[in-house]
Amino acid sequence: MQTSLNVLAQWILETPLHHAIIASPWIFPAAETIHFMGLTLLFGALLLVDLRGMGFYRRIDFASAHKLIPVALFAFLFILGSGLTFIFADPERYFVNIAFQIKIGLVLIASLNALAFEIWVFRPYNAGKAAIIDAFSTRFMSGLSLLLWVMVLILGRSIPYVEV
Amino acid sequence: MFEFLEALETTAIGEWVAVSQWGYAITLASHGLGMAVVVGITAIIALRILGYPKGIPLQSLRSLLPVMILGLALNTLSGIALFIAAASQLFYNTAFQLKMLAIVTGLIMIVFLDKLFLKPVSVMAETSTSQEPGRNIKILAFVIILIWWVSVVLSGRLIAYVGE
Numbered sequence: 001m002q003t004s005l006n007v008l009a010q011w012i013l014e015t016p017l018h019h020a021i022i023a024s025p026w027i028f029p030a031a032e033t034i035h036f037m038g039l040t041l042l043f044g045a046l047l048l049v050d051l052r053g054m055g056f057y058r059r060i061d062f063a064s065a066h067k068l069i070p071v072a073l074f075a076f077l078f079i080l081g082s083g084l085t086f087i088f089a090d091p092e093r094y095f096v097n098i099a100f101q102i103k104i105g106l107v108l109i110a111s112l113n114a115l116a117f118e119i120w121v122f123r124p125y126n127a128g129k130a131a132i133i134d135a136f137s138t139r140f141m142s143g144l145s146l147l148l149w150v151m152v153l154i155l156g157r158s159i160p161y162v163e164v
Numbered sequence: 165m166f167e168f169l170e171a172l173e174t175t176a177i178g179e180w181v182a183v184s185q186w187g188y189a190i191t192l193a194s195h196g197l198g199m200a201v202v203v204g205i206t207a208i209i210a211l212r213i214l215g216y217p218k219g220i221p222l223q224s225l226r227s228l229l230p231v232m233i234l235g236l237a238l239n240t241l242s243g244i245a246l247f248i249a250a251a252s253q254l255f256y257n258t259a260f261q262l263k264m265l266a267i268v269t270g271l272i273m274i275v276f277l278d279k280l281f282l283k284p285v286s287v288m289a290e291t292s293t294s295q296e297p298g299r300n301i302k303i304l305a306f307v308i309i310l311i312w313w314v315s316v317v318l319s320g321r322l323i324a325y326v327g328e
Binding site: 036037039040041042043044045047048051057059060061063064065067068071150153154156157158161 | 185186188189192193196197199200201203204205206207208211216217218219220221223224227228231290313
C-alpha cells in the first residue's frame, strides 16, 4: 500500500500539472476557495436531505428534498477537482497524513452509504412504497450520512495539525 | 488599542487556542463546521427562492433558520476564540476587516429577507399559488449568497496570505 502510494506520488511529481500548480501563486489559493464554496453547498444540500431522512421537516415531501442530491453531486465535482489540485501540488504531504487517510476512507464510506440509500430507500420510495421513508434503516442511514460528512469536514481541517 | 489587543492574546482562551497542541485545530474545525452550516443553509434557501426545487414549500424555508442560528453560534464563538488568539495581527489585517464587514452586511440582509419574505410567506396556505417571490426578493437572496461566498469564504482564506 505504502509503496504503491509512493509510486503514485513520484508519478504525480513528474506531471506537467504538478509543475504548473506549484509555479503559480494563485492556483492553490483559488482551489482552496473553490473547495470551501463547494463544501458549503454540499453541506447545505445534504443537511436538508439527511434531516428530512431522519424524520425532521416532515412538511417537505421527501421527493422534493431529494432534488437537492444533484446539487450535492455538482458541488462534489468542484470539491473533488480542487482536492485533486491539492494532492497534485504536494502528494507526499497528503499521502502520509493520518487525517487525510481517514478522511478519504470516510468519504468512500459516505459515498457507499449514499449509493445504498439510493438503491434500497429512494428507488422503492419513488416506486410507491411511501412508508419506507419512516423506516429505522432510512433514519439510520440519513444520520450516518450527516455524521460522516461532519467528520470529513473536521478531519480535513485537521490535516495541517497532525503533520509529523 | 494595540496594548488591549495584545492583552487579549494573553488571556486563558487566547493562550489555549494559540499554544496548546489541539486548541487551534479544534477551534478551527468548529469554525469550519459552523461556516458550512450557515453558508450551506443560506445557499439552499437562496436556491429555493430562485426557483429550485419547486417541490420544497416556501412556507418551510423559515423553519431552516434555527439550524442556521445553531451554526452561526458555533461559528461566532469559535471565531471570537480565534480572534482573541491573534488579535493584534488580525485587527489591522485588511482581509479580516473586509470579512467582518461582509458578515455584518450578510446578516443584516438575511434579517431583511426574513422580514420581507420568509416570515410573511411562512403563514400563507400551501395551496395559494401567488406566493413565488418577486424579482427583488430573488435578487436579495442571490446577493446574500454571493456576499457570503465571495467575501467571507475568499477573504477568510486570504487572511493567511494577505497577513504575511
